[in-house]
Amino acid sequence: MKPVIVVHGGAGRIPQEREDGSRLGVTRAALKGHSILKRGGSALDAVEEAVAIMEEDPQFNAGIGSVLNEKGEVEMDAIIMDGQNLGSGAVSAVKNIVHPIKLSRLVMEKTNHMLLTDQGALDFARAMGVPEVPGEKLISDRSLERWKEYLETVSKATPTPVPVPNPTLTPNPQEVQKDLGTVGAVAVDSTGNVACATSTGGLTNKRVGRVGDSACIGCGGYADNNIGAVSTTGHGESIMKVVLARLTLYHMEQGMSPGDAADAALNSMKTRVEGLGGLIVVSNSGDWAARFSTENMSWATVKDDQLHCGISAGEIRTQSVEEALGSIGS
Known part of the structure; x- marks a missing residue:
């Protein structure tokens, strides 16, 4: 089996001034995952480290x-x-940690549970010795500006003081596209094992305690050696309604290619619940796809020592891994 990794930096609307940073971010993540796979590392290690790279990058809506x-x-x-x-x-x-994806793996390997939330997740992180950071260290200038912009918009629209409306109550408003930047990775390693990883900060101005699709199995991601692996991005409430990651793999079970399965699942979400989003998928045989129904989605993949990446519909930029490593200064 020739190993493959695919990563995404979130579906949504990527302003022109952020395109280069988004491409660079997903390229670095894909190359990191590839380096692990090339040394014979596991798909699980590859997706964890690829996502961790993006959690450290303020270009994306995850971690910092x-x-x-x-x-x-x-x-x-x-x-x-x-x-x-x-x-x-x-x-x-979860708050005050840079790498929620690493904490997720600890939950998988060190507990009998699948999901820990809020204070319980933080207590577990402390018990595992996961480093904490002040909350403000995770806040980028762009995130702060988006939050203030939203508050100003609401204030102008509602002269009488009222609670700030929750954007997740409407079915996938176009404004939500500005917030999307969930990161994810899928991989198949040289032994044929597949894995997925997804991490996000959610939606701007979401209610305290809101949980989106990314933490929900079958929604934000799913991996099964019998079929393949998927990581999703987009409007979380819509993704949860159709269980997007598992729906994609269901279509593959019925004989569809990864690309056709991704298109069918995204079309179903758009038709059924007016939801927009994107996903990356890799089959257990190494075929892959990156699809989205939003304006943009940053993505990158490495297969056969060739890096492919894109942001807009139909865009595929290709270079050798050696050239890519040189271009990012590694």
Whole structure:
């Protein structure tokens, strides 16, 4: 089996001034995952480290750079899944850590649970010796500006003081696209094992305690050695309604290619619940696809020592891994 990794930096609307940073971010993540796979490492290690790279990059809505909730705080969700034994770990509404994806793996491997939330997740992180950071260290200038912009918009629209409306109550408003930047990775390693990982800060001005799709098995991600692995991104409430990751793999079980399965699942979500989003998928045989129904989605993949990446519909930029490593200064 020739190993393959695919990563995404979130579906939504990527302003032109952020395109280069988004491409660079997903390229670095894909190359990191590839380096692990090339040394014979596991798909699970590859997706974890690829996502961790993006959690450190303020270009993305995950880890450092996560969007802010209604109180101006960062609350993050993440999931990781091993296709070999269907093991999974997740965290939701977690604060004060840079790498929710690493905490998710600890949940999978060190507990009998699949999902820990809020204070319980933080207590577990402390018990595991996971480093904490002040909440403000996770807040990027862009996230703070988006939060303030939203508050100003609401204030102008409602002269009488009222509670700030929750954007997740409407079915996938176009404004939500500005917030999307969930990160994820899927991989198949040289032994044929698959894995997925997804991490996000959620939606700007979300209610305290809101949990999106990323922490929910079958929604934000799913991995099964019998089929393949998926990581999703987009409007979380819509993704949860159709269980997007598992729906994609269901279509593959029926004989569809990864690309056709992804298109069918995204079309079903758009038709059924007016939801927009994107996903990456890899089959257990190494075929892959990156699809989205939003304006943009940053993605990158490495297969056969060739890096492919894109942001807009139909865009595929290709270079050798050696050239890519040189271009990012590695």
